Amino acid sequence: MSMRILGAPRQYIQGPGALAQLPGLVEEFGRAPFVVADPVALEREGSPLAEAPVARFAGEITLAEIDRLAGLAREAGAGLVVAMGGGKAIDAGKGVARALGRPIVVVPTVASNDAPTSRLIVVYDEDHRIREVLMLPHNPDVVLVDTAIIARAPRRLLAAGIGDALSKTFEARACAAAGGRNFFGGTTPLAALALADACYATIRRDGEAALACTERGAPDAALEAVVEAAVLLSGLGFESGGLSLAHSLTRGLTAHPRLAGALHGELVAYGTLVQIAHEGSDTASAAEIAAFCRACGLPVRLADLGLPEPTPADIAAITGPTLAAPHMRHLARPATPESLAAAIRTVETGL
Template identity: 50%
Template sequence: MIVFGSPSRYVQGAGALDRIGTELARMGGSVALVIDPVIEARHGAAIRVACAHADVAPQMLVFGGECTDAEIDRLAAGLSDAPRIVGAIGGGKCIDAGKALAHRLGARVVTVPSIASTDAPTSHNYVVYDANHQMVAVRKLPLNPELVLVDTAVIAAAPVPLFLAGIGDAIGKIHEVRCCAEADGANIFGGRSALTAVALARACHQIILTDGEAALAAVARQTPDAALERVVEATVLMSGLAFESGGLSVAHSMTRGLTALEPWSRQMHGFQVAYASVVQMRAQSAPEAEIDAFAGFCRRIGLPVTLADLGGRAARPDEIARIAEATMTAPHIGHLPQPIDVAGLIRAIDWVEARFARVPA
């Protein structure tokens, strides 16, 4: 059975944050906003004005920096009454905290990303960590966010590496979604991959190839333009819908191995996924010319394609084995038309390392 999930409403554009009051008012009900402290300092006053103009009076809660159960307790304790809507304005962990608070309260969810480093704003998943910043659990909301509001002027003002990480997280979705669909694997909702998700993953991939470099230049200028708008829609909306309703495979499974060893564990999720997408292509016998083209594009825009690129040094054979062994414990690893084992994954990693090794100057 196919299951396709999505946000109820998606709003994107430069200055979209000015619409937050209007968008919250049309939803109806009391509001609490969990806001990143940097965004509070830069945009808090404007958010309050926009809400006041729409006769919305949100309770404002400043995010403490990590999405832990203790932080959710603290945020809940800061409420004077239980809201019907919880919005989260900030980066990925702030958005996860808003989702977690809404889940606890049974409230509807609004996400307002301040960076485009992942496709999490559209998702019904959220991640909870412990005080040592280690992942505790991936939990699920009953529904996707009701509203996703993306201000591309805010996105353009964020650091370039964060935007690049979002491209890295999204560009390989086509390989994962296609493999999951061909293997008749389960998507994030437990259903079969939707053909719509495959189409979205393909469109996302093509937009990034066409407009990715121009969008990165727009972020470097801190000025949104048409290319940036297209790539943000691809990396946030298309990629998010594609992975949830299409499914994941080797590339995201490899993050389990990469996050287990330093120095690779210190790299951003999107950089890990970009590298792992090259491995996935080899593991599933993609034509070498196709792999070369994908890796060449990634290298050109600054994404890693080898473990040496990702971590700053080559990996030893025992480290590659540990990455492969941990990868095989991920729930998505079976979503492959050609099943793989530890030895096969090691061979794919070794091939990528050898083929794309940088020649010393």
Template identity: 40%
Template sequence: MAEQTPSLRVFASPSRYVQGRDAMAELGSLVGALGKTPLVLTDDVVRDLTGETLERSFERAKVPLIFERFGGIPTKAESERVAEVIRQGGHDIIVGLGGGAAIDAAKGAGANAGVPWASAATVASTDAPTSALSVVYTEKGSFESYRFYDRNPALVVVDTQLVAQAPTKFLAAGIGDALATWIEARALRGTDAANMVEGRPTQAGTALARLSWDILWESALPALDAVDRNLVTPDVEAVVEAATLLSGLGFESGGLAAAHAVHDGLTAVDETHHLAHGEKVNIGSLTQLLLEGAATAEVEEFAEFTARVGLPTTLTEAGLGDADDAVLDRVVEAAMAPEETIHRLPFSPSHRDVRDALRAVEGLGRRVRERAGLGEPRRP
């Protein structure tokens, strides 16, 4: 998609979005309105966490509840395996339950089997639940490709009580993923670059990206304080909506640029595999800001804010503090693959430009942490 110059503007969204405390208790009736024989794809941890609630919910809705164990990584093979389970069981809808990995695998399986899919999020760690694409990884956890679908999820459900009970680092990662949405969407404003749904960016997509950004700057820190105590507050509800719905619509219809391309590049080296998706994206956001030559005050403010959120702002935290040029060259080579979204920037950075910007993240992050009294960056 990166090489295309589309003529039409396109906006995409899920058919229905439902969010709130104990929303998972309504999943049975919501899914039952879409299919008679659903399959729920999830891992053992999430099944143990939600099983009793879902049993009551599906029984009340008179809908059968059948689980399939998720293999852990949304690979091409995993989506095809689950698709075969759908075919053999005669299921007419699949539900991805948990985080972005299970949800992305469910999308792929649903597309392979020719049935609709729903997203049931128990964390707000990525903006994957609403989109018409999956990130496909290799068995080793490296980025392989984006896979695009002809429709978005038929349903998205986010239970904010479960989000509040999950480790706070998951919400912090979701904030990192969502903050990139505006950084990338604004870079594509007024250009002919493609968004993620085979069209030019829409004003709606860009505006929602900005709204997500504004909400996060206002509410992210108090929301994280609340989640530390397993509380659902208005700030938590606002941040979950910003990180899931608004960011999801914003990145898909507003477009991606360098931040997510750098994320994809970071997955190519083993040193960064301890980082969550949104944590790698935050390194990508800082890299894009430096690559663009953004105002120093803006870049430093962003670095301090995201450090306070708990996101990595140095290569040291990413496991690359001592990396030589050969390692960073592998990151940059993957980030600049022909199909990558970095090529949607309104300028054409060289390999050396991107490597230097990535390398410069270390000094920026350290300087800001020292000035803000945040201490030395932690090694993984």
């Protein structure tokens, strides 16, 4: 019998004004910090550390971009990496920390996905298609989430975080039922299933109210709950719980040139509906989840992602890379090109 393994960041800190703790945290490490930041985050919030050198993330996380940033960090004598911005900028910072063997502090400025807590680094090619997944030796040392900053970010980004979080209970349970492995090579522990379930319950209860906070630009209890769900519970739920069809479908969706520009969480929300259809869940529950997606502004059709009236060739272009994804093994009913295409058609015709 294989081991049950749960992984997590060494420290997770969340709340309005949390960024003020960053200088003290850096002092605890006693190392020269180097900041990798998204240019939009820098323009909106400024550098999180006034005296530290800053490298601007170029926008797509490729192997070449990681090498470029790592070279700048070496030149600066970096002893600690601070990654600031959205998911791709954070993964770029993780790539630098991995290349240099340095600790990392993650400062998300949006809650659009669960990259901040994960040790995974999703690498794309120049055409914005997923190329490979690298890994840090362990989860980030510190994740520092300032919800006053998150509340000022665009509504669409928080909605994407809700979309990314939506899948985790379905994927973790599918992985466990299929006897799959999580991202630590172990079987799914009960704690991961509980975290994934809590993530789903939280976003369903507070998701719409949290999105309203972005209109006011100030956090409240609903936003705090949803940010914790989208960043912490979702991250632990997928990494220790395992993934399945919903995330596998992002491989196929990003491979289609008409869909590569959508946000990760938007793709996962659509993928969740396809996984539910493939699993044959009851129609009423599936329709309820689709209605929740609509209320949050998340896609429920390929047309919402930029592909109206998909042809059989379009669907084939999506199913091919999806079926090649390793997480597709985590299904009670194995997927075939025909069964996956049928699930997509079910979603397209309406849940």
